[in-house]
Amino acid sequence: MRTTILLIAAFIFSLGFTSCSKNDDEDQNVVENPLADYNLLTSFKSNGHDIQIYSDQEQFTVGYNELFIRIKDDDTDAFIKNADISWKPLMHMTGMMHGCPASAIETTEDTSVYSGYLVFQMPGNADEYWDLTLDYKIDGLDYSTSARIDVNSPADGKRRVNSFMGSDDVRYVLAMLPMEPKEGVNNFASVLYKMEDMITFTNVAGYKVTLDPRMPGMGNHSSPNNEVLTYDTTTKTYQGKLNFTMTGYWKINLELIDENGETLKGNGVAEENESSSLFFEIEF
Amino acid sequence: MKLKENATSAPCAWGWPGCSYRVFAVLFCSLVTEVIQAQVQKVILNQDTILPINLEEVILISSFKKAMDSTYVYNPMATLDNYLESSTKMEMLKRGAYAWEPVLNDMSSERLSITIDGMHIFGACTDKMDPVTAYVDVSNLSEARISSGQQGSEQGSTIGGAIDLKLEKSNFKPTGWIGEVRTGGEFNNAARMLGGKVDYSAEHFYVDTDVIYRRADDYNAGGGEEVPFSQYEKYNLSANVGFMVSDGKKLSTSFIYDEARDVGYPALTMDVSLARAFIGSVTWLQDRFVGNFMNWETKLYANTIEHVMDDTKRPDVPMHMDMPGWSDTYGYYSQTGLKVENHKFLVKWDGFYNKSLAEMTMYPKDFDEKTMFMLTWPDVRTLNTGFYAEDKIGIQESSLKLLARLGIQNNTVASDFGLNSLRIFYPDMVKSQGHFLKSFSAQYQTKIGFLDFNGGLAYGDRAPSVTEGYGFYLFNSFDNYDYIGNPNLKNEKSIEGNLRFSSDWEKLKLGLEGHYFHIKDYILGEIDTSLSAMTLGAEGVKIYGNLDYATLYNATLDAEYAYSTRLKLSGNISYHRGIDQDGGNLPFISPLAYRVYLQYDLGFFTGSFAMKGAGRQVNFNPGFGEDETDAYTVFSLNLGKRFILYDNMIDVAFGVDNVFDTYYSTYSDWKDIPRMGRNFFMSVSYAIK
DSSP: OHHHHHHHHHHHHHHHHHHHHHHHHHHHHHHHOTTTTSEEEEEEEETTEEEEEEESSSSEESEEEEEEEEEEETTTOOBOOSOEEEEEEEEEOSSOEEOOOBOOOEEOSSTTOEEEEEEESSOOOSSOEEEEEEEEEETTEEEEEEEEEOEEOOTTOOOOEEEEEOTTSOEEEEEEOOOOOOSEEEEEEEEEEEESSSSOEEEOOSOEEEEEEEEGGGTTEEOSOOEEEEEETTTTEEEEEEEESSSSEEEEEEEEEOTTSOEEEEOOOBTTBOSOSSEEEEEO | OTHHHHHHHHHHHHOTTTTHHHHHHHHHTTOOEEEEESSOOOOOOOGGGOOSSOSSOOOOOOOHHHHHHOOSSOOTTOOHHHHHHTSSSEEEEBSSSSOOEEEETTEEGGGEEEEETTEEOOOOOTTSOOOGGGGOOGGGEEEEEEEEGGGGTTSSOOSSEEEEEEEOOOTTOSOEEEEEEEEEEESTTOOEEEEEEEEEEOSSEEEEEEEEEEEEOOEEBTTSOEETTOOEEEEEEEEEEEEEEETTEEEEEEEEEEEEEEEOOTTSSOEEEEEEEEEEEEEEEEEEOSTTOEEEEEEEEEEEEEEEEEOTTSSSOSSEEEEEEEEEEEEEEEEEEEEETTEEEEEEEEEEEEEEEEEEEEEOSSTTSOOEEEEEEEEEEEEEEEEEEEEEEEETTEEEEEEEEEEEEEEEEOOHHHHHHHTTTOTTOOSEEEEEEEEEEEEEEEEETTEEEEEEEEEEEEOOOHHHHHOOSEEETTTTEEEEOOTTOOOEEEEEEEEEEEEEOSSEEEEEEEEEEEEETOEEEEEOTTSOOOSTTOOEEEEEEEOSEEEEEEEEEEEEEESSSSEEEEEEEEEEEEEETTSOBOSSOOOSEEEEEEEEEOSSEEEEEEEEEEOOOOSOOGGGTOOOOOOEEEEEEEEEEEEEETTEEEEEEEEEESTTOOOOOOTTBGGGOOOBOOEEEEEEEEEEO
């Protein structure tokens, strides 16, 4: 009995202790690091700067990566505000090199934090790797730095990006934006890029992406009333609604349709044809 | 007197655990023993207690004597379902050997109001595997009161009628200690039953307790074919306690615990591993209320039900699923009566709050995939408040009964998870919505020459049930469709008429009775081809909708001829029809059905012979999985004899159901599962005075 009381007392005490320390942390963080809730994926040290790249994710992952950047001045330990940054990701394959869709980098509300996204089509491996070049301008002076980054396949192995040749002989990259899937109606977004050359990818507007979520494990059960992804000019993404009738593994069958109503990639799901050639996967 | 002696001897008389092996040994010989200590008040539920339409309230007090007189109830080991089935008014929808769903006027569950002592209870199974009647046992009950159509609106909003199961209570009768042990068995499915009760009742205090245990194996259909997964096991405990607080003021409480395990449903794809109910109430009874108001009765009650479906024992299940459901209800009512000259008023204020939640977890064959989860009842909270008033008016040889019920019902989807799911189908669905409910009825009884006439007109409506309004991919194995609720459903409204002509000559009684329901916005599942089925192998998806209207009617001709005081022949034949606005057949409508009973009663010797059958089901609806059910006729036989031995009574009864081992199924057997084949049963009751 006494042991139990002691244990309970110890538990309550530790509870109080941990919760107090947590609060302290949070208070400090608000002041110290606006990206404390994110993970530091890598940092580039050059030109007397420490360029830190943060993400909600734990690693650079195949698919859409929303990234946050800060530049620390090594001399003053201060974070540089209102820098002008651009980036250039490059995949070094054994036989060739290519880039990937990349957004412009913009300054966030906190002017020492910059954000943008990269869409990696493939992971790196022992012989092939991605590097990222950052060009930035501070107080009229140009700097540049470059480093190798590790891009990995998603931990769950689920498909979040499609790189394909459309029926119009153009190569496209279609990637879903990260989401927290839940049963019911979900907002769903994707970005679509056209590959102009090996390095240049441009954001495509005015197309449509149809959604047909299916559960292969449930006789290809689908959910109704999904809303086709259409282009939103403000966010430059394709926005729609994706419905899940239950939790579990869903295959989101897609069809990419251009402004003339031509299907560029993907196909409808039918009895003899259980999935589209263009799809995403979500499991929750 | 014997009081003390009885009390001390009770544990032995109960016979278990010490004596139970002997009891079971007896059972294995398929001999049914009934030991009755002292004067036993035995539950009887026979045809007489079931009042189809009657302006008068008749309360039948059960007694051992009456039980013995009641040759109508052929099997002393019968379950409540058997009793209800023996009513001429009712049919039972069967999915197996247990938990049959009562049908009245060709309407079931959501169109009926089923209460226990006026308490609302709602099953926790999304697939209707646990009608309220499954959570009580005959050992708890004194009678089932059945009212047709709006005559049943005293208990709550209804379309088809009401069934109120009355609990058996000693009710301050100075009977002292009463003890009873009952055991029984049947051949066909090795059903065995063991029960007992100890009651004490005096002028100022009573306590009734009873326990019953039932277990059955798979039954065999006619011809000997075993019907797999038709086993069940259940036990039920109950207690009633009453105090006479002062003269004319009584406080009583009742409690029931019911638990069924390992219940097979041969007609369904899943069985039940647990169905459990706690049912409790406290009642205050006062002979005089304010002014001339009398018989003030106020009850507070609560019940909680847990129901767990199970498919782990089934072979070749395409996907294992867990489907638990919970239903909690809290309610009250307060009623009082007033007599002014030839008027007899009853006013009642009642309400309940129900919480229905059910979920489904599916386990993919691929173990790497995550489990799939959905809420099939999204934690729906139903708050219902009603006001009921009736006036019985005596006009010379005639009487008129007027009644009205007004109610409001609010349904709220408490789970955001569930609400978000339903918004896939109904993007603008609101979390909470209200229904205004009303019911009016006028019933008139008079004598026209040699004819007794009883007729009435009524209007009533009901709100959609939880399943109809909010169900999510509920699989119906009968029509092989997944069902999705519709929160935009309109109330179902019924205009109803009934007539009964009867006449009573010296030896012959004749009656002709008819019920007609014109139901506007009849709620029924409608196929939506744009939707994809969820259940593996299901044909598609149906969404509940309102038909323009549906029409249901039935007519019954009944007759009784007494050759002598000892020999009596009775029977009835009934015709049923149910069609939608386009003349299409509604599902689950009885074909022509008939029953004949020949009863012989010599006091110490009773015998009865029964014939029961139905015509071919010509009017069926294939869209709901129905096919043409063949005609059938089955016979049963029951003999009983009483011996007196040293002042004690020994009653021996023997019977056989389905004498010719006919293989048959009726229109109300889910997926045409066959009914039980020939079944012998025997009972010996021993009563110690």
